[in-house]
Amino acid sequence: MGYETIIEDDIDILVAGAGLGGTGAAFEARYWGHNKKIVIAEKANIDRSGAVAQGLYAINCYMGTRWGENTPEEHVHYARNDLMGMVREDLAFDMARHVDSTVHQFEEWGLPLMRDPKSGTYMREGKWQIMIHGESYKPIVAEAAKKSADKVFNRVCVTHLLMDDAKENRIAGAVGFNVRTGNYHVFKSKTVICGAGGASNIFKPRSVGEGAGRVWYAPWSSGSAYGLMIEAGAKMTQMENRIVLARFKDGYGPVGAYFLHLKTYTQNGVGEEYESKWYDDTKAMVGDYIDHHPTPTCLRNHAFISEVNAGRGPIHMVTMEAFQDPHLEEIGWHNFLGMTVGQAVLWAATDVDPKYENPELTTSEPYVMGSHATGCGGWASGPEDLSPPEYFWGYNRMMTVEGLFGAGDAIGGTPHAFSSGSFTEGRLAAKAACKYIDDGKAEGISVSDKQIADLKEKIYKPLETYKVYSNEVVAGTVNPNFINPRQGLDRLQKMMDEYCGGFGVNYMTNEKLLSIGLKKMKALEEDLEKVAAQDLHELLRAWELKHRMRTSECVFQHTLFRKETRWPGYYYRGDALHLDDDNWHVLTVSHRDRKTGEYTMEKAPLYHLVSEDEKEVTEHVH
Numbered sequence: 001m002g003y004e005t006i007i008e009d010d011i012d013i014l015v016a017g018a019g020l021g022g023t024g025a026a027f028e029a030r031y032w033g034h035n036k037k038i039v040i041a042e043k044a045n046i047d048r049s050g051a052v053a054q055g056l057y058a059i060n061c062y063m064g065t066r067w068g069e070n071t072p073e074e075h076v077h078y079a080r081n082d083l084m085g086m087v088r089e090d091l092a093f094d095m096a097r098h099v100d101s102t103v104h105q106f107e108e109w110g111l112p113l114m115r116d117p118k119s120g121t122y123m124r125e126g127k128w129q130i131m132i133h134g135e136s137y138k139p140i141v142a143e144a145a146k147k148s149a150d151k152v153f154n155r156v157c158v159t160h161l162l163m164d165d166a167k168e169n170r171i172a173g174a175v176g177f178n179v180r181t182g183n184y185h186v187f188k189s190k191t192v193i194c195g196a197g198g199a200s201n202i203f204k205p206r207s208v209g210e211g212a213g214r215v216w217y218a219p220w221s222s223g224s225a226y227g228l229m230i231e232a233g234a235k236m237t238q239m240e241n242r243i244v245l246a247r248f249k250d251g252y253g254p255v256g257a258y259f260l261h262l263k264t265y266t267q268n269g270v271g272e273e274y275e276s277k278w279y280d281d282t283k284a285m286v287g288d289y290i291d292h293h294p295t296p297t298c299l300r301n302h303a304f305i306s307e308v309n310a311g312r313g314p315i316h317m318v319t320m321e322a323f324q325d326p327h328l329e330e331i332g333w334h335n336f337l338g339m340t341v342g343q344a345v346l347w348a349a350t351d352v353d354p355k356y357e358n359p360e361l362t363t364s365e366p367y368v369m370g371s372h373a374t375g376c377g378g379w380a381s382g383p384e385d386l387s388p389p390e391y392f393w394g395y396n397r398m399m400t401v402e403g404l405f406g407a408g409d410a411i412g413g414t415p416h417a418f419s420s421g422s423f424t425e426g427r428l429a430a431k432a433a434c435k436y437i438d439d440g441k442a443e444g445i446s447v448s449d450k451q452i453a454d455l456k457e458k459i460y461k462p463l464e465t466y467k468v469y470s471n472e473v474v475a476g477t478v479n480p481n482f483i484n485p486r487q488g489l490d491r492l493q494k495m496m497d498e499y500c501g502g503f504g505v506n507y508m509t510n511e512k513l514l515s516i517g518l519k520k521m522k523a524l525e526e527d528l529e530k531v532a533a534q535d536l537h538e539l540l541r542a543w544e545l546k547h548r549m550r551t552s553e554c555v556f557q558h559t560l561f562r563k564e565t566r567w568p569g570y571y572y573r574g575d576a577l578h579l580d581d582d583n584w585h586v587l588t589v590s591h592r593d594r595k596t597g598e599y600t601m602e603k604a605p606l607y608h609l610v611s612e613d614e615k616e617v618t619e620h621v622h
């Protein structure tokens with residue numbers, strides 16, 4: 001293979017993936033590490049990469065403590081409630097106590113935040129959300145990261161983390177390839193901060209064929225954060241906690257502003273309010289959680305799904321009343337322009353005028369991520385002043401692999417961080433990574449030439465496979481010697497949908513199905529050794545697929561382990577249809593052995609550090 005090998009040596013902090021978490025990491029690393037070498041490797045272009053690429057219209061996590069609006073304790077309470085109890089409260093509180101300063105910085109850097117002309121406070125969309133003119137959100141935060149980093153490598157897809165050959169379980173950098181030139185990039189680094197984002201497209205999406213690619217989370221979110229960390233042997237947590245969104249049908253247009261701002265509401269296909277009908281049923285499944293305020297998102301989904309299953313679908317958003325007011329009508333359409341313009345286009349194209357017709361809602365396919373309203377991700381150490389011993393091993397946001405840190409979707413147990421919280425987590429991780437280096441923890445790292453050469457061979461193998469066998473196509477794209485990335489993705493999505501509780505089976509699974517799914521996953525993994533790429537674009541798709549496969553395997557393992565239905569509306573364990581606080585008021589933690597590929601699962605204690613009256617947080621001294 002004629003691709004050049006480009007080695008970047010002596011890096012102190014490598015940021016792998018520079019979305020909101022990664023940009024925060026690069027920025028803060030410079031503050032604490034004036035003389036440190038900071039390098040970014042990003043598979044797209046940092047100016048428009050990640051889930052915020054298109055822009056956003058709201059920052060969903062802002063306390064407003066300087067105006068006495070909310071406290072970090074209240075935010076932890078809110079996240080705990082929404083996640084049916086399952087939050088790493090040390091991490092969540094730590095993010096919440098720092099997030100306001102992040103938002104103030106964004107404003108200093110030029111992000112237009114809307115202010116109330118009278119009070120001077122930021123205009124709110126909801127209790128936690130503030131409104132922004134956010135088309136250029138990503139370029140603005142990218143600017144700060146670019147100024148902070150020594151080098152930015154755009155278009156480099158990181159495929160593997162490098163491991164230290166001198167010391168077991170210690171990180172030594174990463175490798176990948178440039179998706180345009182094909183060059184092989186080796187980054188030798190004392191620490192890696194993984195910010196490679198969440199996972200869309202692992203479950204079969206509702207939009208297929210002509211509509212393929214239209215998904216709720218960014219289609220380029222390939223689960224790389226999880227794929228990279230799991231392969232490196234990092235422990236993971238709450239990977240069963242996938243999220244399902246109730247959104248406008250087919251365009252995935254957001255509904256938050258409609259509920260909060262336009263005061264619209266939902267009804268079933270025959271015009272009835274339906275949520276209250278499912279109260280008793282839900283109470284029987286989850287007990288008092290249904291009485292919590294606000295109603296946890298998954299439980300609202302449960303009512304939605306149950307009503308549709310009862311034959312009274314579709315569920316509509318009642319817009320016809322609000323849209324009679326020209327001002328609200330305008331806001332309703334504007335709401336999509338910033339980040340989901342496709343919804344407005346779809347309505348226009350399919351003759352849906354929300355002034356005269358209530359648009360349909362649907363529940364999405366599941367997504368796996370850790371910064372939006374769900375908490376999948378790496379099992380990370382917390383801050384030393386808050387974390388109990390089980391949550392603390394020296395450096396904030398460090399995984400169970402030494403020198404490997406994470407931020408945003410990469411970190412587990414920290415839902416409701418959103419864009420601002422992810423950036424904040426990046427800052428916290430970078431500060432800790434600088435300390436890790438200054439404490440001498442990264443001394444003596446060595447990476448053998450063999451490790452580098454072996455990974456190079458592995459990365460380009462799909463191109464080689466194609467070259468060797470491409471003449472043996474028997475029909476169309478069918479080749480007895482290989483599968484292409486699209487075929488592999490279709491197979492993965494079908495497997496996740498049917499065995500792991502996707503929309504196609506009404507989000508239902510059980511032990512038997514999960515076990516069959518895991519067996520099939522092993523076969524897929526073997527076949528992915530024969531994935532072929534006819535060009536660099538397909539090579540990127542091949543590696544994204546491998547990261548998605550590893551993520552999915554982990555989701556299977558966690559879903560199998562948790563023998564209860566903790567989040568009805570996100571998924572159901574048919575063989576354990578009730579929430580079981582006696583046995584499962586715990587966090588789930590997995591570890592995949594790097595050498596054998598075997599998983600071990602454990603329960604980790606779930607500490608509620610913020611007291612019920614929301615006034616205090618328990619401190620721990622180490």
Ligand SMILES: Cc1cc2nc3c(=O)[nH]c(=O)nc-3n(C[C@H](O)[C@H](O)[C@H](O)COP(=O)(O)OP(=O)(O)OC[C@H]3O[C@@H](n4cnc5c(N)ncnc54)[C@H](O)[C@@H]3O)c2cc1C
Binds near residue numbers: 059060197218407417
């Ligand atoms: C539809 C949608 C709506 C949202 N709405 C809001 C909102 O209104 N307000 C709000 O505050 N938040 C919102 N969020 C949440 C916010 O976007 C995320 O919380 C945040 O972007 C997560 O940050 P991250 O760094 O983990 O991931 P991302 O920002 O997605 O960044 C991941 C980065 O890693 C890169 N990458 C991936 N794989 C690799 C690889 N293998 N090698 C190198 N680089 C790689 C990607 O290109 C990307 O730059 C929304 C998200 C979505 C999807």
